[in-house]
Amino acid sequence: MAKPMHETPNLDELETGPWPSFVTGLKRLAKDNDMMVDLMGQLETSYQTKFGYWKGGTVGVVGYGGGVIPRFTELKDADGKPKFPEAAEFHTLRIQPPAGMHYTSDLLRQLSDAWLETGGSGLIAFHGQSGDIMFQGIKTENVQKAFDKFNEMGFDLGGAGPALRTSMSCVGAARCEMSCYDEARALRTVINNNLDDMHRPSLPYKFKFKFSGCPNDCMNAIQRSDMATIGTWRDSIRADEKLARDWYAAHSIEDTINMVVNHCPTKAIQLKKNDGAVAAEGVTKVAISDDHCLEIDNHNCVRCMHCLNVMPGALLPGKDKGVTILVGGKGVLKIGASMGTVVIPFMKMESDDDFEKLNDLSRSILDFFAENALEHERTGEMIERIGLVNFLEGLDIEIDPSMIVHPRTNPYFRSDDWDEEAEKWFERKAAA
Amino acid sequence: MAKPMHETPNLDELETGPWPSFVTGLKRLAKDNDMMVDLMGQLETSYQTKFGYWKGGTVGVVGYGGGVIPRFTELKDADGKPKFPEAAEFHTLRIQPPAGMHYTSDLLRQLSDAWLETGGSGLIAFHGQSGDIMFQGIKTENVQKAFDKFNEMGFDLGGAGPALRTSMSCVGAARCEMSCYDEARALRTVINNNLDDMHRPSLPYKFKFKFSGCPNDCMNAIQRSDMATIGTWRDSIRADEKLARDWYAAHSIEDTINMVVNHCPTKAIQLKKNDGAVAAEGVTKVAISDDHCLEIDNHNCVRCMHCLNVMPGALLPGKDKGVTILVGGKGVLKIGASMGTVVIPFMKMESDDDFEKLNDLSRSILDFFAENALEHERTGEMIERIGLVNFLEGLDIEIDPSMIVHPRTNPYFRSDDWDEEAEKWFERKAAA
Amino acid sequence: MAERTHETIESGAPDPMPYMHPVMKDNYGKWVFHSHPKPGVLYHRAENGAEVWTVKAGTQRQMDHYTILKLADIADQFADGYLRFTTRANIEYMVTDSSKVEPLIKALTDGGFPVGGTANSVSMIAHTQGWLHCDIPGTDASGAVKALMDELYDEFIKCEMPNRVKLSTSCCEINCGGQADIAIVIQHTKPPKINHDLVANVCERPSVVARCPVAAIRPALVNGKPSLEVDEKKCICCGACFPPCPPMQINDPEFSKFAIWVGGKNSNARSRPTFHKLVASGIPNNPPRWPEVSEIVKTILGAYKADGRPWERMNDWIDRIGWPAFFEKTGLPFTKYHIDNWRGGRSSLNASAHIRF
Amino acid sequence: MAERTHETIESGAPDPMPYMHPVMKDNYGKWVFHSHPKPGVLYHRAENGAEVWTVKAGTQRQMDHYTILKLADIADQFADGYLRFTTRANIEYMVTDSSKVEPLIKALTDGGFPVGGTANSVSMIAHTQGWLHCDIPGTDASGAVKALMDELYDEFIKCEMPNRVKLSTSCCEINCGGQADIAIVIQHTKPPKINHDLVANVCERPSVVARCPVAAIRPALVNGKPSLEVDEKKCICCGACFPPCPPMQINDPEFSKFAIWVGGKNSNARSRPTFHKLVASGIPNNPPRWPEVSEIVKTILGAYKADGRPWERMNDWIDRIGWPAFFEKTGLPFTKYHIDNWRGGRSSLNASAHIRF
Ligand code: SRM
Ligand code: SRM
Ligand code: SRM
Ligand code: SRM
Numbered sequence A, B: 001m002a003k004p005m006h007e008t009p010n011l012d013e014l015e016t017g018p019w020p021s022f023v024t025g026l027k028r029l030a031k032d033n034d035m036m037v038d039l040m041g042q043l044e045t046s047y048q049t050k051f052g053y054w055k056g057g058t059v060g061v062v063g064y065g066g067g068v069i070p071r072f073t074e075l076k077d078a079d080g081k082p083k084f085p086e087a088a089e090f091h092t093l094r095i096q097p098p099a100g101m102h103y104t105s106d107l108l109r110q111l112s113d114a115w116l117e118t119g120g121s122g123l124i125a126f127h128g129q130s131g132d133i134m135f136q137g138i139k140t141e142n143v144q145k146a147f148d149k150f151n152e153m154g155f156d157l158g159g160a161g162p163a164l165r166t167s168m169s170c171v172g173a174a175r176c177e178m179s180c181y182d183e184a185r186a187l188r189t190v191i192n193n194n195l196d197d198m199h200r201p202s203l204p205y206k207f208k209f210k211f212s213g214c215p216n217d218c219m220n221a222i223q224r225s226d227m228a229t230i231g232t233w234r235d236s237i238r239a240d241e242k243l244a245r246d247w248y249a250a251h252s253i254e255d256t257i258n259m260v261v262n263h264c265p266t267k268a269i270q271l272k273k274n275d276g277a278v279a280a281e282g283v284t285k286v287a288i289s290d291d292h293c294l295e296i297d298n299h300n301c302v303r304c305m306h307c308l309n310v311m312p313g314a315l316l317p318g319k320d321k322g323v324t325i326l327v328g329g330k331g332v333l334k335i336g337a338s339m340g341t342v343v344i345p346f347m348k349m350e351s352d353d354d355f356e357k358l359n360d361l362s363r364s365i366l367d368f369f370a371e372n373a374l375e376h377e378r379t380g381e382m383i384e385r386i387g388l389v390n391f392l393e394g395l396d397i398e399i400d401p402s403m404i405v406h407p408r409t410n411p412y413f414r415s416d417d418w419d420e421e422a423e424k425w426f427e428r429k430a431a432a
Numbered sequence C, D: 001m002a003e004r005t006h007e008t009i010e011s012g013a014p015d016p017m018p019y020m021h022p023v024m025k026d027n028y029g030k031w032v033f034h035s036h037p038k039p040g041v042l043y044h045r046a047e048n049g050a051e052v053w054t055v056k057a058g059t060q061r062q063m064d065h066y067t068i069l070k071l072a073d074i075a076d077q078f079a080d081g082y083l084r085f086t087t088r089a090n091i092e093y094m095v096t097d098s099s100k101v102e103p104l105i106k107a108l109t110d111g112g113f114p115v116g117g118t119a120n121s122v123s124m125i126a127h128t129q130g131w132l133h134c135d136i137p138g139t140d141a142s143g144a145v146k147a148l149m150d151e152l153y154d155e156f157i158k159c160e161m162p163n164r165v166k167l168s169t170s171c172c173e174i175n176c177g178g179q180a181d182i183a184i185v186i187q188h189t190k191p192p193k194i195n196h197d198l199v200a201n202v203c204e205r206p207s208v209v210a211r212c213p214v215a216a217i218r219p220a221l222v223n224g225k226p227s228l229e230v231d232e233k234k235c236i237c238c239g240a241c242f243p244p245c246p247p248m249q250i251n252d253p254e255f256s257k258f259a260i261w262v263g264g265k266n267s268n269a270r271s272r273p274t275f276h277k278l279v280a281s282g283i284p285n286n287p288p289r290w291p292e293v294s295e296i297v298k299t300i301l302g303a304y305k306a307d308g309r310p311w312e313r314m315n316d317w318i319d320r321i322g323w324p325a326f327f328e329k330t331g332l333p334f335t336k337y338h339i340d341n342w343r344g345g346r347s348s349l350n351a352s353a354h355i356r357f
């Protein structure tokens, strides 16, 4: 193809400097791709006018109601004709990557080739903020073809609109000693059993799941997802004396205090004289030198991960692993950003049964959301409106003090049936 | 007088036990006081029925609109006659005590005698929660007489209703090394220059001032008053090495760490090896033994008082003393309890001028409240409604980062004139 | 009324100087040290070496003439005729001669006034009016306090708590008693019962409607008369409508219960001031001695005493061990009512994976 | 459209196992140790002693076909044909032979991909669509990020920060980029300009009205046509009305400014997750290189780098020194806009006497 390049003085500026330049990439594509020539024309115009020129619309693939982000240009001449006609349609296909974003070189090439072959622009984002591979720039007429090709390769569209969205899980078990469960399996269990809600958007608004293997939360799940599944453990932190001594050998007593002990949010970890005595119940004790040891009061540890992070391998998550589940994280519309809050303090995540339970819970939460949220209301907003307790009751989840930072500070509640509620607690305690 | 006592089986129960019994006191009074006989009758009835029987009304003294809490019985027989007629009127006179609640024995006797002589019940509370001496139990016909008597002795009614209220200041300068200003003088300056608002209630709702000599806030001022004046200092904590060594001699290194260092909210105080070097700028350094010293980074100290409390005299407030002023503390109606928040981070409080400035500020805040609050709206609620910034602008107070715990987390603001606002800051900085 | 001979002097708050012990007046603003020689006794020293011992004792706050005279006499006998009251209705006598401390303690103790309430003891309970005087009380304050202080007597005269303990008791949810380490507040559990015959005459209806924090009150015509109507589903039984409209009777012998709140803290020491938090409710309003209240308060104090570290206030202790452990150690039930559903309640939810197991 | 031969398989999220490096697959869930041999390189060891070195490099996220092929070729040459992407669009190559680490680094560097972004470096900026693709952007995201990463290049390839630094950039206040140590978000400063001719056809008016967080939008008749009206006094220029109603044009070349937020943190390490806080605004939207944005970001990073202690994230550092010191050290102006006046803003006011001087 031979459409000449537009002048792009602004974009050209972004070819300087050491960081990889997307502009250089666009230009390379534009050499043999008219769509890209015109895309650059429109983008350069935006840089000059400081205005965006896209509008949405309706484009999709057979059988699905979402997954494609349609873009039509609004940059038109006096006659209403697009100024950059080849890029007048510039849709994105959101494609779900393998959980954990693992690729082979072959897979990358196949995806990229398929994109070009089916009429795509050649531009791909690895990845969008929700975790999709974003194939950016295709005309309406080619959308089905491209999708079919990807689908044949074993790939499927992700979410868009008022739907279940593409999910993300951390590298986790694949390469991280902090991992407390099989994140990829959890993601695939939950997402792949609920694809109908992804492909045929009919929820009140979007719903996102994210999966992090431990409370470091490398997926920002608590902030960015309606339901966050975070790995954790119930028993004591494990310690490896050899690695602990190695770590200390490379550091000092001051480092131990300033970098480890003093940063513990609950003062659960203490530097002690190495007295050789056995550790008390619930206490992890590890010598870091002949003189000193560290003692962790695991009942007071809040699994913040800090000491494990600073002393990798020397301290490791316990063996009784599972997940904490938080619900209601979301962006700033319209009540202000909100983090997810704890609804399941702990749940095992090992056996097939455990994953089945996670799947059931996810489904129940989706159902509750579908039935109870107002239009364009996220889960966090719904909970804010109806109250956490009503949400929990709707899902038959038992309340727990781990769900709160502190009990209420105001007397604005009606407690006719205090005694019955108290009885429930005593019964649970007795049963436990 | 000879009215026979009513049966008071419930109240009698409160004569047992080691704590001083108000019931015994009531009975003693009832021996020669029919009002008390009937008061006990009504009170016993309340204990039996678990119901209160007072209602308010309008009773006052010439020229004043408040200061008396009128109580008329609602405990009546079928004909509408009071069941306990002698206590059918049982008003309280709120009388302001000397600032700091100092008394001589003579004064106590004079007050108590005057109360009986003018028809009072003989019952006095030292003091009500707002700090009034509460003379409890007098008939309407005697109210003026009692007030006149107290007023002749140099005492005045306190506040009630939508008015300036009686104030409280801590013992402070009179007997406390933490005191950072003359609390009693501040109280009397502010209250006694605004008595019109106390005696002739015409504010939107009540307004309370409280004065604490230091951030220990023994008057609970931040929580309980619309304007809290809290002593503080700007320079470095003073240290007395002798007392510091004494303290350490009676304690241990573990105590020093666990009781002092580890409780500092900002880790501003540290245990260091005693190297004999001079302290850096802004650092308070005091030897506690030949081996160790304490170092306080005063620029990071938030004047929480903890280390001064634990090591009295060894650590003392600095010399550049003054006050922090917080506005908006109040009880639970109707937006939930609120604490006062900082509006003046620091203000000197030594010279006549300083007290004059405090007086002006108090007056301006009262005026702003009078003009801008809705009916039955406390200052804290008003600020919640209009926003702190509007309150500050109305009072011509400059904003300061000390007023907040952290800047806003949401983008919900309109910032057309950011540059002008920034300019204001730079100008202030340049001028400083 | 007899003819009035006096003309009011708007004198305001009196100058304390004429009533202040000379050693305090002379060293006003010049103190440099204090210590706690024993429970109930404070020692203060001034710059110039002047010394004062303070002996502190509990009172019943609502005092009769004769009690007052007794307290005045003690001041004359031991303390140069001076005394002061604290913000918690304790009395303080100042002496400059240490040899007077013990005789003074004896006189007070013999007179029935417990000496204590200083430092890390349980001080007198800040309290309110109750059936004795208020027009809206759900219980009696002085009585509940007397009963409870009888039980806590030992903790008042000894200093065995991790830090100071401040209690309060309030006879309605308005809570004139304030935030405290342990606050005991009566709580209504049923909506007001309306006496429709009286509303029209007694209540300013628009302002009552405006008072309700959950907008549960609507104007209504009842039997042809203007009255008010409460949406009982919405009503949170706060009682705010009762003071301005007594025909909306909120008090009910059966359905007024005590609630207990812990961890309120007003001082700035260590952490910022914080509000107290609900821990127990549904406790019967059981005069004359409210044993169920004492029981729970003692349980909480016991757990704090056993587990708190030196200088930890109630809130500091709970912050360290966590709320699940608080409920564990006290055996109190955790219910859905502990989870805040009032405005801004979201900020009290656990938005983190920080959990103790 | 050509005839369709394929029938959709709703396959969902693919199984990663076929694409996972064998050493990761074999040791799945069995890792026990990691370290950071040098910037851009991670070392992980499994229970059984298996080892893997990861080399991490920055990309432009929006990649062209040829860049992708280049990255695939590098995988084949050095990393057994495997790779993965991180959540921040960095690429990771895993090698089991430590001798391949340096050649791999060289190949990446030569290929124009900076090696770094691990541990206590500044990682790639999480960013969004901007003018390239979104329908509501106020600026370009890829461009602003490219310009800024050029400036922060050194901080990416070195590990010299107190702890990890996570940045984000968003092209409207919806903030798809998320909470971050430093978040750069375009901000509108004037109310929308309404094209009344289009409203009736294009907008679902009731739902637009419902979207406005401050209820500033009312239905109105304009020139006889149903349209909408904005109370400009109330409007906070958030732009929420624009996506559902494009005739309410919120973007404006002059009145869209950058705001900078700091101290957002998603991990649970040490403190609970927290939101980022506004520190600067009114920064010009100045393509193609937005130098004013870079300047402020570098100032903030510089102050943090100089003053932060090891393992302190941005928020931990500011918590320690206090906000007044933050404004002091960065020289940024403190304005009334920093004081929150949105719902619940009260909780961000200083309700204590805790003040640094
Ligand atoms: C493409 C992407 C940014 C990117 O360049 O990476 C993106 C782009 C858009 N986001 Fe987003 N969001 C993207 C991840 C996010 C995230 C992050 C996440 O998912 O982890 C968030 C914050 C988390 C959350 O869900 O709240 C996010 C919060 C929003 C919101 C605010 C939702 C809220 O309740 O506050 C909107 C507005 C809306 O939904 O009406 C929004 C809306 C949009 C729309 C659809 C705007 C619109 O109305 O047209 C953007 C389409 C742009 C386009 O042309 O492709 N986007 N958006 C991300 C999705 C890529 C992918 O599929 O992988
Ligand atoms: C007398 C009194 C002031 C007054 O003018 O009335 C007073 C006097 C002293 N207070 Fe106080 N405080 C007094 C009420 C308070 C209150 C308010 C209250 O009781 O309702 C508080 C705030 C309580 C709260 O946080 O909820 C209060 C919080 C403190 C603190 C901070 C305690 C903490 O760690 O949180 C100290 C510092 C300390 O303990 O060393 C303190 C320290 C002191 C010292 C040691 C100050 C000094 O150097 O002399 C005084 C000795 C008191 C004692 O008996 O041990 N005072 N103090 C009040 C006695 C009340 C009582 O009879 O129990
Ligand atoms: C007498 C006293 C309790 C006591 O026994 O000590 C008291 C008693 C009453 N208070 Fe109070 N309050 C008393 C101190 C307080 C305090 C504490 C303080 O001042 O430090 C507070 C909390 C701080 C505050 O101001 O918010 C307090 C918060 C209230 C409120 C709630 C105000 C709010 O905005 O939440 C009300 C309700 C009202 O004003 O409508 C109230 C109303 C009342 C009324 C007037 C109830 C009524 O509507 O009739 C009570 C009169 C009782 C009576 O018969 O004497 N009282 N009240 C205290 C005043 C004695 C004195 O003058 O020294
Ligand atoms: C690869 C990645 C997960 C993935 O599946 O994509 C990942 C991988 C690791 N993270 Fe992470 N984190 C990754 C995103 C995150 C994020 C989310 C983000 O970047 O948006 C966070 C939360 C950020 C926040 O709080 O706002 C995150 C918070 C952590 C933390 C906690 C840091 C803290 O102190 O707050 C650790 C612990 C540590 O630093 O030792 C951690 C530790 C690690 C370790 C050391 C885990 C391990 O033992 O292998 C990994 C090494 C990363 C490195 O490059 O140094 N990772 N990590 C992500 C790399 C992103 C990037 O390219 O920069």
Ligand code: SF4
Residues within 6 Å of the ligand: A170, A171, A172, A173, A176, A177, A178, A179, A180, A212, A213, A214, A215, A216, A217, A218, A219
């Ligand atoms: S979230 Fe935890 S398990 Fe997952 S990659 Fe990060 S540190 Fe590892």
Ligand code: SF4
Residues within 6 Å of the ligand: A263, A264, A265, A266, A267, A268, A269, A296, A300, A301, A302, A303, A304, A305, A306, A307, A308, D270
């Ligand atoms: S993981 Fe537990 S012990 Fe370690 S720092 Fe965090 S809370 Fe403390």
Ligand code: SF4
Residues within 6 Å of the ligand: B170, B171, B172, B173, B176, B177, B178, B179, B180, B212, B213, B214, B215, B216, B217, B218, B219
């Ligand atoms: S507030 Fe401070 S100055 Fe006043 S009595 Fe209490 S400790 Fe002393």
Ligand code: SF4
Residues within 6 Å of the ligand: B263, B264, B265, B266, B267, B268, B269, B296, B300, B301, B302, B303, B304, B305, B306, B307, B308, C270
């Ligand atoms: S007074 Fe200052 S140095 Fe002392 S504990 Fe409080 S904040 Fe720390």
Ligand code: SF4
Residues within 6 Å of the ligand: C128, C129, C130, C134, C135, C136, C137, C138, C170, C171, C172, C173, C174, C175, C176, C177
């Ligand atoms: S707490 Fe309630 S009932 Fe008790 S005195 Fe105060 S207003 Fe009256």
Ligand code: SF4
Residues within 6 Å of the ligand: C191, C192, C211, C212, C213, C214, C215, C216, C217, C230, C234, C235, C236, C237, C238, C239, C240, C241, C242, C250
């Ligand atoms: S009790 Fe409270 S919630 Fe119920 S109607 Fe009255 S004011 Fe409203």
Ligand code: SF4
Residues within 6 Å of the ligand: D128, D129, D130, D134, D135, D136, D137, D138, D170, D171, D172, D173, D174, D175, D176, D177
């Ligand atoms: S931040 Fe705003 S403009 Fe940018 S991609 Fe997200 S929705 Fe679009």
Ligand code: SF4
Residues within 6 Å of the ligand: D191, D192, D211, D212, D213, D214, D215, D216, D217, D230, D234, D235, D236, D237, D238, D239, D240, D241, D242, D250
């Ligand atoms: S910009 Fe925001 S505040 Fe203004 S009218 Fe639109 S939605 Fe409302």
